[in-house]
Amino acid sequence: MLLRANQLTKDYGSFRALDQLDLEIAPGEIFGLLGPNGSGKSTALRLLMGFMRPTAGSASIAGHDCWHDSVRARRNVGYLPGELRLYENMTGRQLVRFLGQLHGQDGTERVDRLAQVFDIDISRPIANLSSGMKRKVALLQVLLPQTPVLILDEPTNTLDPTMRDVLMKQLVEARNRGQAVLFSSHVLTEVERVCDRVGILQRGRLVHLQKLAELHEVRRIRATFAEPSEAMPNLPGVDGAVRNGREWTCEYDGPLPEMLAWLVAHKVEDLRIEPLGLAGIYHQYHGAEA
Amino acid sequence: MTRVLVLKLLRDVRWGLVIVSVLLCLFQLLWAKVTDRIAAPDQLLESFLQLGLSVDDIRKRLFSGPGQIVQALMGGESIRIERALDMISISYVHPLTQIILCVWAIGRAAGAIAGEIDKGTMELLLAQPVARSKVIAAHLVVDAITIPILCLSMWLGTWIGVAILGFLNHADPNLQVNPWRFGPALLNVALLVFAVSGLTMWISSMGRFRWRVLGVAVLVALVMFLVNVIGQIWDPASPLRPATIFYYYQPQPMILQDEWFKQAVVWERLGVLLAVGSGGYLLAWWTFCKRDLPAPL
Numbered sequence A: 001m002l003l004r005a006n007q008l009t010k011d012y013g014s015f016r017a018l019d020q021l022d023l024e025i026a027p028g029e030i031f032g033l034l035g036p037n038g039s040g041k042s043t044a045l046r047l048l049m050g051f052m053r054p055t056a057g058s059a060s061i062a063g064h065d066c067w068h069d070s071v072r073a074r075r076n077v078g079y080l081p082g083e084l085r086l087y088e089n090m091t092g093r094q095l096v097r098f099l100g101q102l103h104g105q106d107g108t109e110r111v112d113r114l115a116q117v118f119d120i121d122i123s124r125p126i127a128n129l130s131s132g133m134k135r136k137v138a139l140l141q142v143l144l145p146q147t148p149v150l151i152l153d154e155p156t157n158t159l160d161p162t163m164r165d166v167l168m169k170q171l172v173e174a175r176n177r178g179q180a181v182l183f184s185s186h187v188l189t190e191v192e193r194v195c196d197r198v199g200i201l202q203r204g205r206l207v208h209l210q211k212l213a214e215l216h217e218v219r220r221i222r223a224t225f226a227e228p229s230e231a232m233p234n235l236p237g238v239d240g241a242v243r244n245g246r247e248w249t250c251e252y253d254g255p256l257p258e259m260l261a262w263l264v265a266h267k268v269e270d271l272r273i274e275p276l277g278l279a280g281i282y283h284q285y286h287g288a289e290a
Numbered sequence B: 001m002t003r004v005l006v007l008k009l010l011r012d013v014r015w016g017l018v019i020v021s022v023l024l025c026l027f028q029l030l031w032a033k034v035t036d037r038i039a040a041p042d043q044l045l046e047s048f049l050q051l052g053l054s055v056d057d058i059r060k061r062l063f064s065g066p067g068q069i070v071q072a073l074m075g076g077e078s079i080r081i082e083r084a085l086d087m088i089s090i091s092y093v094h095p096l097t098q099i100i101l102c103v104w105a106i107g108r109a110a111g112a113i114a115g116e117i118d119k120g121t122m123e124l125l126l127a128q129p130v131a132r133s134k135v136i137a138a139h140l141v142v143d144a145i146t147i148p149i150l151c152l153s154m155w156l157g158t159w160i161g162v163a164i165l166g167f168l169n170h171a172d173p174n175l176q177v178n179p180w181r182f183g184p185a186l187l188n189v190a191l192l193v194f195a196v197s198g199l200t201m202w203i204s205s206m207g208r209f210r211w212r213v214l215g216v217a218v219l220v221a222l223v224m225f226l227v228n229v230i231g232q233i234w235d236p237a238s239p240l241r242p243a244t245i246f247y248y249y250q251p252q253p254m255i256l257q258d259e260w261f262k263q264a265v266v267w268e269r270l271g272v273l274l275a276v277g278s279g280g281y282l283l284a285w286w287t288f289c290k291r292d293l294p295a296p297l
Helices: A041-048 A070-074 A092-102 A108-117 A131-143 A161-176 A188-194 A212-217 A256-265 A277-286 B002-039 B044-050 B055-062 B067-074 B084-093 B095-119 B121-126 B132-164 B185-206 B210-233 B235-243 B252-256 B264-290
Strands: A003-012 A015-025 A030-034 A056-061 A077-080 A149-153 A180-185 A197-202 A205-211 A219-225 A238-244 A247-252 A268-275
Touching: A003 A041, A015 A041, A015 A056, A015 A205, A030 A041, A030 A161, A030 A188, A041 A056, A041 A149, A041 A180, A056 A070, A070 A077, A077 A131, A092 A108, A092 A131, A092 B002, A108 A131, A131 A149, A131 A161, A161 A180, A161 A188, A180 A188, A188 A277, A197 A277, A205 A212, A205 A277, A212 A277, A219 A256, A256 A268, B002 B044, B002 B084, B002 B095, B002 B132, B044 B055, B055 B067, B067 B084, B067 B210, B084 B095, B084 B132, B084 B185, B084 B252, B095 B121, B095 B132, B095 B185, B095 B210, B121 B132, B132 B185, B132 B264, B185 B210, B185 B252, B185 B264, B210 B235
Parallel strands: A030 A180, A030 A197, A077 A149, A149 A180
Antiparallel strands: A003 A015, A003 A056, A197 A205, A219 A247, A219 A268, A238 A247
16 A cells, blocks of 8 residues: 555644544555545645644555654655645746755656646746646646655645646546545545545544445436335345335446336336435535435 | 755845845944044044043043943943954944844744745645755755855955055054954854854744744844843843853954953853854754644635
8 A cells, every 4th residue: 555544643632633544545546535624634634744743543655654754755745735835936947846856856858748738837936826827836846756646635726627627637647657646625526537436534534435436336216106105126236215205216236127127117207317426425424414 | 955955045045145244244344434433543532632531531431321331332341442443343243233143043044944834835845855854954054154154244344444444554553453353253243143043943943923933033132132231231130141142242352352262251152152053953953843834824
């Protein structure tokens, strides 16, 4: 595993910001960390970066402890902070070169190509750039060194839809190169699009781990029958079925023909079958009902 | 890696360094002119002497009562106003010189840690494989480069002033000034700046906001400066003087006395300033390496 958190805990005074986080991310995997503001996402990422000493537990990157052997751990990481602040007295190129030198890498050949991909003029002073452009410069310096691990805190904030797509493509390319990507986000659609696994945080606790491939196999079925009935399909793969008069909903990951046959046999009037999606799971924990 | 950091830090301070260096140089130059106006033939001192007053009479009248404060700020009772070397040496202990030096040291060190955290750029820096100890080491190297530049600019001002105003080879021995005599005193100047920088660096390593660190450091320096001055003119306060770093800033004996290096007390003063600066840096290193890095606001 490239990245590992073991019972990782952080208290701010009496407030527990992160509670016994267990997490493993393999090379060539994109992991999405989800949760509302204050759920502990940034705290988890900042602990992994060695910015803070864990109250309990530990974390490691490429086998190096994130606090005690922080420099070696960070040598394997490209990090994009959530609250982005750059050296305003530099140009984009100067910043990328400076941070690259600290990483012990030059990478000048790739700078221009990547700048072109992100459609950014890196010769301009950072002080004169919009917040979206600044984020692009920061992304440039994160993606350039091709470190084994990428940690991105809400990377698509302030990016326009086109650049979000570009970034997602870059993350997929990073995964294909064998890099491990951990990113936090509020935007479920983009997480669903690129992540292999997601974790949902609730008040500092990891309450749900989900493989996206498994999630895509599950469908949500909503049917309206001609008459009220208590009948339920006796099929493997049916979960969470709820009957309310003529309305019926369930989650189903079995073969579709058998389910369709059962529905037809019970005089279905209206039918909607859709992938369950991340939103369904996320809102179990953070929706209005939760 | 430290070299990359040092170059970046030097780039950040370059304009401030130029301004402070020019200010220090100009002030030394100005003070040479002031010396000329007081001690040179046909100038102020001679006018008083023509009135029938002796130099001692003038000193007694000038430095009695509230004038004691002026005498304390000038470097004490041993300073002879009729000698150009003594007069020019006053510029090295002049409050304005000390203020400029302290503003530099406090301003730079306050921004070093707390300033970067305040701006949010420390997170960007420490996201790279940079050890916190190397950040402190880089600032130490920057001090080692910039402080001598400040000292040399002071010396340059003295040289230019002495040369322009004719003190270099003056016929009157009292008005003859050899600028080389100021060289050793620069060690005391450098160590004062280093001590203030080290102390501020420690405060900065604990802080989160640059302005708060600036406020605390300025307050500490101001209190120490006042205690040192008051201790010179009010005996009950004199035991407090050794608790201030300004007590150990006494460059004049190194300028005025031929065999200053044979005096243990001079080396003790230099040693204390060196210890304070080094101690400050060590504490800054220890504090910064242990602390949590707060998220930018």
